[in-house]
Amino acid sequence: MTMSGIASQSPRHRRKKRSGWRGLLYIAPAMALVTVFFVLPVLFTVWMSLHKWPLLGTPAWIGFGNYVRMVSDVRFMAALGFTAHYTIIVTIAIFAVAFPLAIFVEKQRPLVSAYRTIIFLPVVVGLASASLLWVWLANVDSGLFAPLMQRLGLTNGRINLLAGFDTAFLTIIVMVVWKIAGFTMIILLTGLQAIPAELTEAARIDGARRWQRFRYLTLPLMRRTMALALILSVTGSILAFDQFYIMTSGGPQNRMISVVYYIFNQSFVSFNLGYGAALSIALLAILVTISIFQLWLLKVGDERP
């Protein structure tokens, strides 16, 4: 009896095992790519971060020295603070613009695809090119904004937008929103369109008002889409670099140094590749933590629809 039991189990077992190997084979190319282009570089970065690694000359093992230095590095803390400040403001700004736009272009109306295209257009411009374009727009002498505001009588004389922190920060926020909002809009649009029309109709028949329908129907059903848009936006903002590098070179009196900018400076201006690597690992840890927290906050994963 026991024999027959084993005999009847083993082919199934074997099949399962074989299909397991086959599965591995199928994902092997992907795994190889991830290993070569992500896992190995990260491991190498970790290895570098444990050294004093100058661009020229020989690296020397210093254990966790770079990480200890990081904790008391005032400029790194300032960069973290600025990046957090920027991320919060720009994410709110992007959503405040992208959500109404998504609702606006969701309904079928005349010229809706033209609107969608126009709003999406800045997204296909590279961030670096967009930054360069805006440097020109914001240029006090040959640009657009300062002379325009002067002509309209809004300012007394020409204001150099990029010279003060507040105006430069505002310019960058407006630029990023102009550039990114279209992309967030498209993501939110797919979420909106995935909500069955019957549900909205049923709610309307039940007497739910416009705000109620949005609050209790649309928002909960868009949670996963929102999570995606939010994570993309937050991650992108934390990794911000181009706009600060190109538009303000770190801002008036260094007040616009983002974390990535600081890593770049440490690695390629000060030539401390080891310290730059340690900072990168810290940033990676921060990003993973934030992403996990956001997924948990938006409860993505449980109660699948």
Next chain:
Amino acid sequence: MLKRLLAATTLAYGLGLSVASAETISMWVRTGIGDSFKEVVKAYNAAGEDKVELTEVPFSELVQKYATAIAGGQAPDALSLDLIYTPAFAAAGQLEDLSEWAKSLSYFNALSPSHVKLGTYQDKIYGLPLSVETSIFAWNKELYRKAGLDPEKAPKTWEEITANAEKIRALGDDTYGFYFSGGGCGGCMIFTFTPLVWGADADILSPDSKKATLDTPEMRKAVDIYRNLVAKDTVPAGSASDNGVNFLTFTNGKIGQQSIGAFAIGTLVTQHPEIDFGVTLIPGVDGKPSSFAGGDNFVVTKGTPKLEAVKKFLEYTYSMEGQKIMAKYGSLPTRGDIAGEVLEGLDPRLKVGIEAIAVAKTPYTLQFNDLINSSNGPWATFINAAIYGDDVDGAFSNAQSEMQSIIDAGQ
């Protein structure tokens, strides 16, 4: 087989040294230093015998690219290196010691002293001057005339410059009296602004470059001069955010006065012949002039097999013929002993650039990039905060302490 091949090549190298057969030297040069060096190479290659193969590398990437090339065994034989980086490269042990050969040159003592000083590390010479540029003060003669000033009279003090700037600004609209790149261009400002304090015998670093000595009465005075120029609206608003892109704003013809580089004399003469300008030395805060000696040093990668050929080429650039070509395309002569002869027949204003060499300084530090050149370094930040900010004392104390902490961290 491989062994035999290797032996053969070594033999060939051995012969090459003794028999002087034609060789090809690979050399890198950074962008943005004009055509002078390229023209010398062209002339050298045309003369036959050895060849120089020139590769242009963007100036902002040269250090990284060179470091990577060394690691990969692909480094060029020689390099035209921004002179301020010579100490750092020499300290990293990547450069060939040229001391003995350099000192055997009959004109060694006539070579630009700032370059040789920067090329020296721990009493050994690793870099020799290749191209020389000094900072000078330029004024637009036509605007002087319009403002009722004597166009042939070079200003000697900053009081004079400020008064002239106000008169030129009074011409109205887009005409300004003065310009500088004040938006975090450390390189521009060390070049044009520190001569104000150097002239008064103060410096931003101690002679051994182990102490930051930014906060001096002379520097306070210099900052006040610039603040005053800004307060009197003689400087265009764009200056506050110019990170060096518009360094040559003087060439637009609407700036009355600006401290520029001697290379720009060549640029102005050849590309902006419509601008009638004069040049003089940059006055210090109390009138005694000074200048920044910049340019490139010639360095040789450690262990290059073509050392002799490289030396021969450098001797050519130091020859009368080589120097003349360099000067014609905008680089000042590197040899003081024949400078007068070299400049014969060239634009007389270049002579001011040469005079500047005698009073010029260059800071000597392994951390030039960190302290001065980086647009986020303490010097660049200080310039913007002290001249355009509201808290001058804070700007001084922040920059002073940050410079010191960078110096200390690098010890």
